[in-house]
Amino acid sequence: MLFANQRLPLISVSLVQGKAIGGGAEICTACDFRLMTEESEIRFVHKHMGIVPGWGGASRLIQIIGPRQALKLLSSAQGIHPEHALSIGLADDILSSTADKAMEEAQTWISSYTKGPAETIRAIKKVVTSGREHALVDSLRKEKDIFGTVWGGPVHLQALSKVLKRN
Structure with missing residues (x-):
C-alpha cells in the first residue's frame, strides 16, 4: 500500500x-x-x-x-x-x-x-484542503490568498502566453 x-x-x-x-x-x-x-x-x-x-x-x-x-x-x-x-x-x-x-x-x-507544474498542483491541493478543513468564510479567504500566490507567477504567465498565441 x-x-x-x-x-x-x-x-x-x-x-x-x-x-x-x-x-x-x-x-x-x-x-x-x-x-x-x-x-x-x-x-x-x-x-x-x-x-x-x-x-x-x-x-x-x-x-x-x-x-x-x-x-x-x-x-x-x-x-x-x-x-x-x-x-x-x-x-x-x-x-x-x-x-x-x-x-x-x-x-x-x-x-x-x-501532471502539470508542481506549483499549481500544490496550490490546488491547498485550496481543496482548506475547503475540507475550514468553515466556508475562512475557506473563501484562504482560497483568495492561495490564488494570490500563483496569479501573475511564471506558470500563469506562460499559460497566458500560450493562449494568446493560439488566438
Whole structure:
C-alpha cells in the first residue's frame, strides 16, 4: 500500500493490494485517492478488538463516505470489497492489473491529476484542503490568498502566453 497524508502539499494515493485491515484501513482514509485491485479488501476491525479507530480513520471515513455509511462499516466490521467501496465512494477506481503491474497502472491513473507544474498542483491541493478543513468564510479567504500566490507567477504567465498565441 502506498501512503501519503492528505495534508501533504501534493496529491496522494493509496493502492490496496490484498487486505487493508484495522490500521491499514485507517491509512487508506488519509490519502486523497484510494485505488483497489480486484482481489483487495478494506476492513475496519476495531470493533472486534474492543476499540475504535484512533489514528483519525473514523473522522476521515465520515468525510469520505458520510456518517451513515461510516457507521455501517465501523459497527459491522465487514470487509469492503472493491465494487462496494467504489459504489459508496471509498474507492476511486478498481485496477484490473495483476499484482506485479498494479503499481504501474496506479501511476498511470494518478498521472492525469498530478501532471502539470508542481506549483499549481500544490496550490490546488491547498485550496481543496482548506475547503475540507475550514468553515466556508475562512475557506473563501484562504482560497483568495492561495490564488494570490500563483496569479501573475511564471506558470500563469506562460499559460497566458500560450493562449494568446493560439488566438
